[in-house]
Amino acid sequence: MTSSQPTANSATVDLTGLVKAYDVRGTYPDQFSVPVARALGAAFADVVVLAGTSERPAIVIGNDMRPSGPELVDAFAQGAADRGVDVVLIGLCSTDGLYHASGVLDLPGAMFTASHNPAEYNGIKLCRAGARPVGEATGLVEVRTTAERYLAEGVPTTTDRGQITQRETLTDYAVFLRDLVDLTGSRPLKVVVDAGNGMGGLTVPAVLGTEAGLEALPLEIVPLYFELDGTFPNHEANPLEPENLRDLQAAVVEHGADLGLAFDGDADRCFVVDERGEPVNPSAVTALVGLREVAREKAEGREPTIIHNLITSQVVPDLVQAAGGRTVRTRVGHSFIKEQMA
Structure with a gap:
C-alpha cells in the first residue's frame, strides 16, 4: 500500500540544470533544495535500487564537509526510506571512501559533494552496487524524470518503510588503501599536504597517519588547511587552478619536503608538486x-x-x-x- 505526500507545488519542475551527464550538481538552495533531495532519493530508490534486487533493498550514503550536506543527506535518505529502502549513513568521507563502502557492502551509493566547486554548490555522485556508475546512459536520466514527477505529484510512501542506520567505515577504507601500496619499506619522506579544508583533512591522517589506529609509516606529514570547512576560507579546493597551489609550493620549499600533495574538496583528485615546488604534469x-x-x-x-x-x-x-x-x-x-x- 502506498500514499503520496507532496514535496513541492504541483507546477512542472525541470531538473535538467541540476542533473548533469554523470552527476547531480547545482547551487544550494535555489537549484538543489531539501524537497529536490528527497525526490531524488525516492527516484534513485525506484530506478536503481528496487529495480535491481529481489532482496531487502538498501543503499549507503556519505557526504563531504559542505554546510548544506547534512540536511540534504537526511532528505535524500528519507525519500529512499519512503520507498521501502534501508539506508546506511557513513557520514563524512571522501568520494572514493563512499565507493569503497559501496564495494565492500555491495550496495548502491550516493555521495553528497560538489567536488572542487565553490561553497555555494552541492551535488551527488550516484553509483550502483560495487561502485558501478550511474550516468546519463545508465539510469540518471530516468532518476531525473522520476524526481521531477515526484516533485509535482508527491513522493509515494510504502507501509514497509526503510530503516536508517549509521556505520563507521573510515578504518576499513584506510586499511584497503594501505594494502594497495606497501610503504613500510620506503625511505623516510617529508610530505606537505594541502587539504584545502576539504575531506583530505579527514582521510590523510587516517591513511598516511595513525588516526585510524594503523601503524606509523615512514612519512612526516606537514599539514596545510586540514580543518574541515566547506566555506573554503583559505582557497578553493581546486588544485587544477594554479593560484590554489601557491601555498603548497611555498611550504614544500620552506620545509625542505620531498613532495607536496594538493587535494580537491572530496579528496578524490590529487595534484603533485615536486621537491622544488614545481607542479608535476598529471600525465607523468x-x-x-x-x-x-x-x-x-x-x-x-x-x-x-x-x-x-x-x-x-x-x-x-x-x-x-x-x-x-x-x-x-x-x-x-x-x-x-x-x-x-x-
Whole structure:
C-alpha cells in the first residue's frame, strides 16, 4: 500500500540544470533544495535500487564537509526510506571512501559533494552496487524524470518503510588503501599536504597517519588547511587552478619536503608538486602509476589494462603499451571511466 505526500507545488519542475551527464550538481538552495533531495532519493530508490534486487533493498550514503550536506543527506535518505529502502549513513568521507563502502557492502551509493566547486554548490555522485556508475546512459536520466514527477505529484510512501542506520567505515577504507601500496619499506619522506579544508583533512591522517589506529609509516606529514570547512576560507579546493597551489609550493620549499600533495574538496583528485615546488604534469603521474600496475598485473599472471581519458598525453598509452599493457581511452568524466572498469 502506498500514499503520496507532496514535496513541492504541483507546477512542472525541470531538473535538467541540476542533473548533469554523470552527476547531480547545482547551487544550494535555489537549484538543489531539501524537497529536490528527497525526490531524488525516492527516484534513485525506484530506478536503481528496487529495480535491481529481489532482496531487502538498501543503499549507503556519505557526504563531504559542505554546510548544506547534512540536511540534504537526511532528505535524500528519507525519500529512499519512503520507498521501502534501508539506508546506511557513513557520514563524512571522501568520494572514493563512499565507493569503497559501496564495494565492500555491495550496495548502491550516493555521495553528497560538489567536488572542487565553490561553497555555494552541492551535488551527488550516484553509483550502483560495487561502485558501478550511474550516468546519463545508465539510469540518471530516468532518476531525473522520476524526481521531477515526484516533485509535482508527491513522493509515494510504502507501509514497509526503510530503516536508517549509521556505520563507521573510515578504518576499513584506510586499511584497503594501505594494502594497495606497501610503504613500510620506503625511505623516510617529508610530505606537505594541502587539504584545502576539504575531506583530505579527514582521510590523510587516517591513511598516511595513525588516526585510524594503523601503524606509523615512514612519512612526516606537514599539514596545510586540514580543518574541515566547506566555506573554503583559505582557497578553493581546486588544485587544477594554479593560484590554489601557491601555498603548497611555498611550504614544500620552506620545509625542505620531498613532495607536496594538493587535494580537491572530496579528496578524490590529487595534484603533485615536486621537491622544488614545481607542479608535476598529471600525465607523468598517470604514466608512473600505470607502469607500476602493469608490472603488478603481469607478475600475478593477468593481462594488464590501463584506462585513461582523452586529455591524457600520448606518452601514457605509448609507455604502457611498450611495457606490455593494453590501454583504453574514455571520455572525460568519472562515470565514463568507471563504466569501462565495471
